[in-house]
Amino acid sequence: MLPDINPGLVLLIGGLLVPLVRGPARYAWLLALPALALAVLIDLPHGVSGEVSVFGYTLQTLRVDSLSFVFSLIFLIAALLMAVYALHVRDTMQHVAGMVYAGAAVAACLAGDLLTLFIYWELTAIASVFLIWARRTERAYRVGIRYLLIQVASGLLLLGGAVMQVQATGTLAFEHIGLDAPGGLLIFLAFGIKCAFPLLHNWLQDAYPEATVTGTVVLSAFTTKLAIYALARGYAGTEYLIWIGAIMTAFPIFYAVIENDLRRVLAYSLNNQLGFMVVGIGVGTELALNGTAAHAFCHILYKALLFMSMGAVLLRTGTVNGSQLGGLYKSMPWTALFCAIGAASISAFPLFSGFVSKSMIISAVAKQADLWWVVVVLLFASAGVFHHSGIKIPYFAFFAHDSGIRCREAPRNMLIAMGVAAALCIGIGVYPAPLYSLLPYAVDYQPYTLSHVFTQLQLLMFSALAFTVLMRTGIYPPELRSINLDTDWFYRRPIPMALRRVRDTWVGARAAATGLAAGAIARPLQSHLRAVAQRDGWLGGAWRSGAMVLWAVGLVGFYILVFVV
Amino acid sequence: MSAPESHNSDSPSDSPGFFDKPGRVTAVVYGVYAVCALLFFADLFYHKHAYTNFEGWFGFHAWFGFIACVGLVLAAKGLRRLLMRPEDYYDPAEPQESDDAA
Numbered sequence: 319m320l321p322d323i324n325p326g327l328v329l330l331i332g333g334l335l336v337p338l339v340r341g342p343a344r345y346a347w348l349l350a351l352p353a354l355a356l357a358v359l360i361d362l363p364h365g366v367s368g369e370v371s372v373f374g375y376t377l378q379t380l381r382v383d384s385l386s387f388v389f390s391l392i393f394l395i396a397a398l399l400m401a402v403y404a405l406h407v408r409d410t411m412q413h414v415a416g417m418v419y420a421g422a423a424v425a426a427c428l429a430g431d432l433l434t435l436f437i438y439w440e441l442t443a444i445a446s447v448f449l450i451w452a453r454r455t456e457r458a459y460r461v462g463i464r465y466l467l468i469q470v471a472s473g474l475l476l477l478g479g480a481v482m483q484v485q486a487t488g489t490l491a492f493e494h495i496g497l498d499a500p501g502g503l504l505i506f507l508a509f510g511i512k513c514a515f516p517l518l519h520n521w522l523q524d525a526y527p528e529a530t531v532t533g534t535v536v537l538s539a540f541t542t543k544l545a546i547y548a549l550a551r552g553y554a555g556t557e558y559l560i561w562i563g564a565i566m567t568a569f570p571i572f573y574a575v576i577e578n579d580l581r582r583v584l585a586y587s588l589n590n591q592l593g594f595m596v597v598g599i600g601v602g603t604e605l606a607l608n609g610t611a612a613h614a615f616c617h618i619l620y621k622a623l624l625f626m627s628m629g630a631v632l633l634r635t636g637t638v639n640g641s642q643l644g645g646l647y648k649s650m651p652w653t654a655l656f657c658a659i660g661a662a663s664i665s666a667f668p669l670f671s672g673f674v675s676k677s678m679i680i681s682a683v684a685k686q687a688d689l690w691w692v693v694v695v696l697l698f699a700s701a702g703v704f705h706h707s708g709i710k711i712p713y714f715a716f717f718a719h720d721s722g723i724r725c726r727e728a729p730r731n732m733l734i735a736m737g738v739a740a741a742l743c744i745g746i747g748v749y750p751a752p753l754y755s756l757l758p759y760a761v762d763y764q765p766y767t768l769s770h771v772f773t774q775l776q777l778l779m780f781s782a783l784a785f786t787v788l789m790r791t792g793i794y795p796p797e798l799r800s801i802n803l804d805t806d807w808f809y810r811r812p813i814p815m816a817l818r819r820v821r822d823t824w825v826g827a828r829a830a831a832t833g834l835a836a837g838a839i840a841r842p843l844q845s846h847l848r849a850v851a852q853r854d855g856w857l858g859g860a861w862r863s864g865a866m867v868l869w870a871v872g873l874v875g876f877y878i879l880v881f882v883v
Numbered sequence: 884m885s886a887p888e889s890h891n892s893d894s895p896s897d898s899p900g901f902f903d904k905p906g907r908v909t910a911v912v913y914g915v916y917a918v919c920a921l922l923f924f925a926d927l928f929y930h931k932h933a934y935t936n937f938e939g940w941f942g943f944h945a946w947f948g949f950i951a952c953v954g955l956v957l958a959a960k961g962l963r964r965l966l967m968r969p970e971d972y973y974d975p976a977e978p979q980e981s982d983d984a985a
Contacts, residue, residue: 457974538935545902685935693935701948702955717902740963769932776922776944783919784952786912795960801973802966810973 320363320506324380325355329740333417337410345405352398352592355424359390366430371611375490378430384758385611389547390427390757392615395419395742396539396622403531403626403735415448416536423540427547431490432480434503439476439512439745442541443469447531450525458528464809465525469541473512479504495552506553513545513596514589520806522589523573525639527581531629534581538588538625539618546595546614555602560683564692566593573804574706578797580638580715581628585630587664589709590699591617597696598679601686604759604842611757616671616746617722618803620663621678623739624711627657630728640710640797645720653728654716663743665708665778666700671743673774674750674765676700676873681763689837700774701781708778709785714797758858769847919945 332351339347341450368380382390397420404416422445426438443466450462482501484490495502507518512524526537567590574586591613598610616716630653631646632638647654659670666672680700684693727733746753754761788794902908923945933939 380956395968571955572959572962572966576954576963599944625900645900647902681934684938687935690935690937693938697944697947698951699952705952705955720903767932768929771945772922772925772929773931773938776925777948778940779919779922780945781917781952782915784949786915788953788956790912793960794956795963798967799970800967801970802963802967804966 320361321357322367322380323358323739324368324425324428325358325362325394326421326423326428328355328358328566329417329421329424329478331421333414333421336413336417341762348401348405348417349398349525352401352420355421356391356394356398359387359394359424372433375433375484377434377490379425379434380428382428384756385547385551386427388611388615388756388758389543390424392618393427393540393543394425396420396618397424398734399619399622399739400532400536400539402738403535403629403732405731406729407532409452411448411463412452412530412533415445415452418533419445419449423544426544430492432476432483432492434488435492436473436476436480439508439544440470440473442544443473443542446537446541447538450529452530452533453528461525461528462808465521468521470509472508474508475504475511476508479506479508492551493786494554497553497556497558506556509545509548509552509790510562512541513549514542514566514592515562516569517805519566519570520588520804523530523570523582523585523804524806526588527579535622535625535629538584542588542592543614543618546592546599547622548611549596550599550607550610553598554607558599559596559600560689560692561600563593563596563598564695566590566596566701568695570594571699571702571706573802574702575710575741576802578639578641578794578800580640580711581625581632583640583711584624584628587703588621590703591621591664594676594679594696595697597683597692601679601682601689603682603685605678605685605763606682608754608757608759608761608763609675609682612675612678612750612753613672615630615661615753615756616675616743617840619739620660620671620743623656623660623736623743624664624707625662626732626736626739627653628711628715630732633732634725634728635723638715640714641799643715643721643723644718646723646725647716647727648720649723650716650727652733652735654712656714656733657712657741659740659743661712662709663747666774667747667778668771668774669744670764671746673747674753675773676745677765677770678763697777701777704778704781709782743806756785802872830843854861 332347334356336344336347358376359400362380362382364382364384365377366381368378370377370379384407395755400416401421404412407413419442422438422441426435426442427439429435447462447469450458452458478489479501482504483495483499486500495505497503507761511518511521522542526534526701528708529537549559570586570589570593573584574590577583577586595610595613595617598606598613600606628638630650631643634650635643637643663670663672666676680693680696683689683696728736750765754763785794923942926942931939937943
């Protein structure tokens with residue numbers, strides 16, 4: 319009955335039409351789009367369709383299988399929740415950007431070839447930056463530019479890798495790639511940037527907290543989980559991912575403890591949660607990949623819920639700085655409750671969603687005898703995530719000392735979105751079977767064993783005990799109005815300074831050189847250039863297009879760095 | 884959207900919250916201690932299914948969780964000396980944004 323089209327296109331095209339729909343009809347339109355897209359997705363037959371031929375290559379614009387289905391499904395559920403959450407917003411730009419961004423992410427998930435993936439990959443970058451710019455401040459503009467440059471760079475790497483793949487294999491199909499494949503490393507880096515690998519991560523903590531109240535919620539769901547999907551498809555079982563993921567789970571939590579902006583704390587913990595999924599992809603067994611998919615599913619819901627609750631606080635109080643908040647449970651009891659449910663879910667308390675998915679990944683790692691050290695890191699990260707996301711976020715926003723702020727409860731549409739997300743978090747935690755039935759491989763896993771439940775409760779409650787003791791003794795670092803240096807320092811301080819110097823020197827040198835060098839250098843150079851540019855010369859000979867793409871990517875990247883930053 | 888809607892706590896409608904009553908916070912703290920004690924000794928009463936041998940040690944997850952968190956906080960506190968900068972380090976201070984584009 320429903321057309322067999324990519325459900326991402328429903329959001330994409332419908333999103334672009336939002337400006338034409340006015341008044342109460344717009345509410346209906348914004349809610350109907352993700353609902354319709356969900357129906358289209360569920361109705362789609364599994365398999366490959368939507369084949370288009372371009373320049374002799376076959377593009378598969380629609381591939382539904384168990385892996386792409388579960389990611390698309392949660393993307394669309396998230397899109398629906400976010401439509402509800404943002405329903406009160408009067409800014410058309412944000413509605414369009416949010417819909418197109420979500421649509422592009424879904425379409426990318428369902429792309430069967432690297433070129434289609436690249437197109438939607440870049441579209442997610444371009445659409446999402448408007449959620450940051452919608453803040454309409456000078457600062458948001460600059461953050462948006464930094465964000466966009468990094469995202470587009472990831473796309474260029476993907477394109478470069480795809481061209482090298484097609485050169486070597488003659489096909490664009492997006493299947494398992496691996497690091498040794500031609501272009502494999504470039505594509506790995508492209509995915510790694512969007513996935514916020516260590517040292518490539520900081521665009522996330524830089525940009526997400528600077529978006530609008532509703533924009534940050536939308537941003538938190540799609541880009542990084544699209545990267546997780548792409549890694550799971552292309553690099554399952556790549557051992558480096560275990561190392562990378564383990565570092566990702568551990569190092570952001572140190573930042574999360576001392577960060578003052580609570581939405582930035584959540585951005586660091588987002589990074590930490592991605593680490594668990596990356597470890598799962600690196601282990602690459604069926605249990606591990608199921609764990610990764612399940613964790614992505616649960617994570618999108620509870621992370622969105624946490625960002626929604628902090629968004630509501632920002633909307634009502636004008637700040638999300640831990641140093642300025644406290645005692646809000648009196649004014650915003652429902653938001654506080656929903657936040658606590660999100661916090662319990664991310665901390666993986668038994669009966670909440672994180673428990674049934676994270677324990678799959680940890681069990682999958684623990685079954686590999688040589689990976690005992692990864693288990694230690696993951697347990698450390700699990701205790702840490704409870705510490706900063708589970709306790710710190712609700713504690714400093716809603717409890718702690720009374721900041722004296724009194725405000726209204728969040729708008730009703732926000733409460734509904736948070737309520738549904740919270741209900742899903744508990745529902746999945748209590749009854750995980752429906753989620754397990756969606757996973758890529760058959761599930762033979764029992765999360766609720768005495769061992770799992772008791773060891774997890776021990777870990778979490780003693781983590782809470784540590785917080786309590788440190789608080790009572792005054793050792794816990796207070797929330798301070800401050801920022802913390804991260805890897806963005808390199809491209810915000812020394813690199814721009816050095817580039818400015820290079821540019822100034824270059825401009826000066828060119829002025830001097832044009833006069834002096836016209837006679838002495840230019841003539842011999844000219845004849846040399848003519849020689850190399852001839853058909854059999856170095857420059858004029860036949861270049862492999864892969865090498866050309868690399869040059870083009872490199873030059874575009876360099877140009878952007880020097881003249882825009 | 885409208886400007887932030889906060890006002891101060893001296894408003895007449897301000898009733899004391901749940902945790903303003905004396906003793907409630909202390910009760911929560913003792914509750915945490917009690918639950919921790921129960922969980923720690925719960926290890927006596929069930930067979931732990933451990934994949935790796937350290938997971939089978941008595942109360943491993945309990946003391947590991949405690950030490951990990953204390954270590955995490957102390958390390959992070961130390962990192963502040965190295966990493967913390969004033970809020971306007973990168974950008975000149977902007978006036979506190981009102982909630983512009985919610």
